[in-house]
Amino acid sequence: MGDGAVTVDYKVDRTELLARLNGALATELVCVLRYRRHHFMARGIHSCNVAASFLIHANQELGHADILAARIVQLGEASNKASVTRFIQLRGTWLGSAAVRRCLGAGR
Numbered sequence: 329m330g331d332g333a334v335t336v337d338y339k340v341d342r343t344e345l346l347a348r349l350n351g352a353l354a355t356e357l358v359c360v361l362r363y364r365r366h367h368f369m370a371r372g373i374h375s376c377n378v379a380a381s382f383l384i385h386a387n388q389e390l391g392h393a394d395i396l397a398a399r400i401v402q403l404g405e406a407s408n409k410a411s412v413t414r415f416i417q418l419r420g421t422w423l424g425s426a427a428v429r430r431c432l433g434a435g436r
């Protein structure tokens with residue numbers, strides 16, 4: 329009972345599952361950043377609709393990230409910052425490394 333969602337019958341390799349969940353969380357967070365960036369960078373005659381669409385997508389991705397983070401905690405782990413950071417760095421090249429470091433609070 330003290331292990332939350334992890335019961336004696338829970339046979340999943342938790343280490344592998346948590347690695348995959350943290351990877352998926354990182355992907356979702358990169359998508360949030362990407363869509364938010366597009367939202368604010370949208371220009372042109374149709375930019376209002378496009379910007380609004382990007383914001384909707386950003387919020388949807390944030391919802392996905394929340395679900396993954398909640399499941400990670402249900403499995404008895406806090407989100408693994410090192411793992412998330414590594415995945416974001418791998419997937420975040422679209423931002424440029426300096427921007428990713430700023431987002432992660434590194435390099436201060």
Ligand SMILES: [Fe+2]
Nearest residue numbers: 356388389392
């Ligand atoms: Fe998503």
